[in-house]
Amino acid sequence: MTTKLNARIGEVTERIAQRSRPSRQVYLARIDAAIANKPARKRLGCANFAHGFAACAAGDKEALREGTGPNLAIVTAYNDMLSAHQPYARFPDLIKEAARAAGGTAQVAGGVPAMCDGVTQGEKGMELSLFSRDVIALSTAVALSHDMFDAAVYLGICDKIVPGLLIGALSFGHLPAVFLPAGPMPSGLPNDEKSKVRQLFAEGKATRADLLAAEAEAYHAPGTCTFYGTANTNQMLMEIMGLHLPGSSFINPNTPLRDALTMLGVKRALAITALGNQFAPIGRIIDERAIVNGVVGLNATGGSTNLTIHLVAMAAAAGIALRWEDFADLAEVTPLLTRIYPNGKADVNHFHAAGGMGLLIRELLGAGLLHGDAQTVWGDLDDYAVEPHLDAEGAVAWTPAPAESGDRSVLRGAGDPFQPTGGLRVLEGPLGRAVIKTSAVAPERHTIEAPARVFHSQEELHAAFRAGELNRDFVAVVRFQGPKAIGMPELHKLMPPLGVLQDRGHRVALVTDGRMSGASGKVPSAIHVTPEAAAGGAIGKIRNGDVIRLDAPAGRLEVMVADDVWARRPHAEADLSASHVGVGRELFSVFRGAVGSADEGAAIFPTV
Known part of the structure; x- marks a missing residue:
């Protein structure tokens, strides 16, 4: 060509x-x-x-x-x-x-x-x-x-x-x-059907047996x-x-x-x-x-x-x-x-x-x-x-390759795309830099402005969800999840409860220095926030109630706090010792100490 x-x-x-x-x-x-x-x-x-x-x-x-x-x-x-x-x-x-x-x-x-x-x-x-x-x-x-x-x-x-x-x-x-x-x-159980069962389980409307049956039909x-x-x-x-x-x-x-x-x-x-x-x-x-x-x-x-x-x-x-x-x-x-x-x-x-x-x-x-x-x-x-x-x-x-797509709901030509720009955006602002995947997020949710609710683990968010504390508009801030903190795990278990809350009509979003992978889905998620909290990043200064603005079209991630208040605010601390031992994690202390930031590849090797 x-x-x-x-x-x-x-x-x-x-x-x-x-x-x-x-x-x-x-x-x-x-x-x-x-x-x-x-x-x-x-x-x-x-x-x-x-x-x-x-x-x-x-x-x-x-x-x-x-x-x-x-x-x-x-x-x-x-x-x-x-x-x-x-x-x-x-x-x-x-x-x-x-x-x-x-x-x-x-x-x-x-x-x-x-x-x-x-x-x-x-x-x-x-x-x-x-x-x-x-x-x-x-x-x-x-x-x-x-x-x-x-x-x-x-x-x-x-x-x-x-x-x-x-x-x-x-x-x-x-x-x-x-x-x-x-x-x-x-192909097994369609992925959207599997996702529905996951959300029903998160709401207590499906049993563990129901969930396992769906997962086993999908991964079979x-x-x-x-x-x-x-x-x-x-x-x-x-x-x-x-x-x-x-x-x-x-x-x-x-x-x-x-x-x-x-x-x-x-x-x-x-x-x-x-x-x-x-x-x-x-x-x-x-x-x-x-x-x-x-x-x-x-x-x-x-x-x-x-x-x-x-x-x-x-x-x-x-x-x-x-x-x-x-x-x-x-x-x-x-x-x-x-x-x-x-x-x-x-x-x-x-x-x-x-x-x-x-x-x-x-x-x-x-x-x-x-x-x-x-x-x-x-x-x-x-x-x-x-x-x-x-x-x-x-x-x-x-x-x-065939002249035309066999299914235009799945694959299209460049002259008639699903959207004119790609599915990834980089966000910047006083909280640092982050990535958002917008291709699965409804356009009306590409911008979210809501009060922060801060968590230091997925389990904390799940507990608040089960207690009925999250039935409102909010931005979940899940921090101390970066590579230096605990190895930057994927946080997929956040999606079912956040998806439930979004389906109830609430405007919700996620801001985290952890990862979400290809399954970030329909909830707007500013991920890979860098610098991470464990490296002194500004995400560590957010407090419950701070208004967070995630604006994917503008490429901005803002915290609506007065400059003088923000400058005086101390950085939060977290006890991460429980995440540094067990299942071999103690062997990776040298990795946590040497790893670079997410935007540099989160590698222990030299960057360029």
Whole structure:
């Protein structure tokens, strides 16, 4: 495609490139220094090398010992407790088979942890969730540190796993990398029906048995949860940023097409090593154009707010300085093209059936909103306006994305969007900076002005709700939830009671230094407030009754307190010791001490 690039897209990309030039040059120099035109393992000492192939099957051992073919690292987030990652049990054998057929070898280089926010939601373990991303990055680096590999494939899906894998992969930016998705589970109980049962339970109108039955109908099989939260936003990003094969993100697990795409991804990873003529290291693919393409995709689909943190950290791992103002400026020219729960009733299977990633990418390319010349593992992004299928011989083939959406209530073209601007806004004001996801919020609720009710935990808010204290207009301020305080857990359990109160006609909103992810839904929520309360942020000065004004259209987050009163007011304190022990939290004190702010990626690694 040759559509002229939108001027704002070009301006923001250039701004990021200029801002990043010193750190990006250092990063690329490091990649260049690590690149070799023969396998790095050939430089290992004999004892080191022998350890590296000792457990291989006979044919693979001979190929590694004597041959010059490529060796592929498998870095896997497999476990069989989590539905999204259970399908990966079969992948190593498929990958090794495909590698041998392509003249190479493959080894499971290492595993990374994969925790599920759905399991830990509202529980103590959620306070490890965000930090697990950086643990995954560190684990990826350990897996690749043996220097036995010419390329890598990464098996991961969910919230922190893909960002952690990508950060780790970029630390080995000289190696080509292909991300292999496992796909979403088939559709179960519709997400809006599940949400209704959750609200009825919050009101005491449904039993625990009713709630469990609904949840089990929604989450019922191997594969990713089907709502458009962080896991599926990750998959969209990996495709639009060029690390998936075209059209591979949302093919269901354990199907012939899924297996064929997996094996083709392996073949492609081996084809783009430094040993051949199509060398494509991941550190070159993830450049400023890829990052901007990712932010555009996030806005165009109303994706998870978690990515306003993760994309900053992922970009930094490639020496690229991404800022929240870049998200905001790109949102202003990016139309919202999808309605997937919680921004609509459909799930990702419906999105895929309506035209999916191929149609989405084609529409954004046609509107000049993506860098079509951005390098990918398959060629350029221009090659991604397609959808895959199996031909008569069972091989993967592609056809152009459909000319029209199969369901305009789910996916639309750029000429007729659901709304003219993206689903994310950055808020600023005397309380600091925050992010709000507006794509699921009714327009008449984009501005809320009401008295504050301050809480230091989700449990405090639930207790006040059960006591009938919240039947009025108010802004819930839930603070001391940031990364330095308690690891920045997601606060999904706030949504049922706040949703109930909103449905009763009250004007309610949330302001927090915690996270809400892709399920922030219909209640206006200013999240990721930074500086956080535990770092002395102004959110710590709010008192019950202070009037808070959340104005998404204007991009403002205000507290209506006289300047002299505000200046004299002391900062609140909170005893967080109970959140620093138990379920392993005591092991993460070094993370809480070292972590950066949300707008810098909430990472323990250096920022740019």
